[in-house]
Amino acid sequence: MNLIYELRVCDGCRHGDLQDRLAKARGWSFHVDVTHLGDTEHICVEVEAAPGFTVPFAAAITREGFLQKTRKLFRREPQTGDDTFDAAVYIEADDEALTLGFLEQLGAKSALWEILAETVDTRQSRVVITREMVRVRATSSNPGVRREAPLYTAVLLHYLELYATERAATRGPYR
Numbered sequence: 624m625n626l627i628y629e630l631r632v633c634d635g636c637r638h639g640d641l642q643d644r645l646a647k648a649r650g651w652s653f654h655v656d657v658t659h660l661g662d663t664e665h666i667c668v669e670v671e672a673a674p675g676f677t678v679p680f681a682a683a684i685t686r687e688g689f690l691q692k693t694r695k696l697f698r699r700e701p702q703t704g705d706d707t708f709d710a711a712v713y714i715e716a717d718d719e720a721l722t723l724g725f726l727e728q729l730g731a732k733s734a735l736w737e738i739l740a741e742t743v744d745t746r747q748s749r750v751v752i753t754r755e756m757v758r759v760r761a762t763s764s765n766p767g768v769r770r771e772a773p774l775y776t777a778v779l780l781h782y783l784e785l786y787a788t789e790r791a792a793t794r795g796p797y798r
Contacts, residue, residue: 642777650675651780655773660762667747668772670759674780676787678754680721685749686739687713708732712739724786731782737775741765750779757783 646653652673660667687710701719702709703726712735716722726732735750741763742748751758757780761772 640773642773645777645781646672649780649784651777653773653777657769664764665762666764666766666768667760667762668768670757670761670773670776672757672759672776672780673755674757674783676784678752678757678783679787679790680716680718680725680752681754682714682716682722682752683749684715684735684739684752685713686742687711703727703732705732708736712736721790724790725783728782728786731779731786734775734778734782738772738779741768752783 642653642655645651652675654671656669658667658669659665698715701714701716701723703723714722714726726735738750738759738761739748742761747760748762749758749760757776759772759776759779761768
């Protein structure tokens with residue numbers, strides 16, 4: 624057994640389509656689209672996942688580039704307290720407290736980092752979380768992004784589900 628962000632995974636599943644097995648077991652829907660970008664070696668993987676539960680917040684998360692650094696001059700960005708993460712990742716959220724509460728889970732922050740770490744286009748590579756859907760766009764020259772983007776999207780959904788369940792159990796229904 625392998626342990627991937629608290630998920631116990633057998634060797635066969637670790638190298639297979641783990642996200643499909645998780646989606647089936649948890650009632651999530653997954654759609655993955657892979658394209659090559661022009662004459663470059665870059666691969667763009669887009670993952671759209673419907674978790675089957677309501678996410679208590681909405682957020683857009685990208686690698687921090689020039690545009691995001693400029694936005695910070697005019698807008699307050701939620702900060703996790705992890706200086707390395709905060710310097711590399713830009714967060715826009717409808718509810719800062721709920722988004723930061725979600726990111727307190729080390730596995731959630733790690734899954735986001737895994738999705739965004741090797742992206743080459745900070746303008747287009749992103750994670751968008753709405754109350755009903757998670758959309759991931761990862762552009763990379765690493766061919767492993769084909770397998771990793773869907774896998775880490777599933778891990779992200781796992782942590783969203785844990786967070787939503789915990790919030791519902793401890794605080795009652797959210798708005």
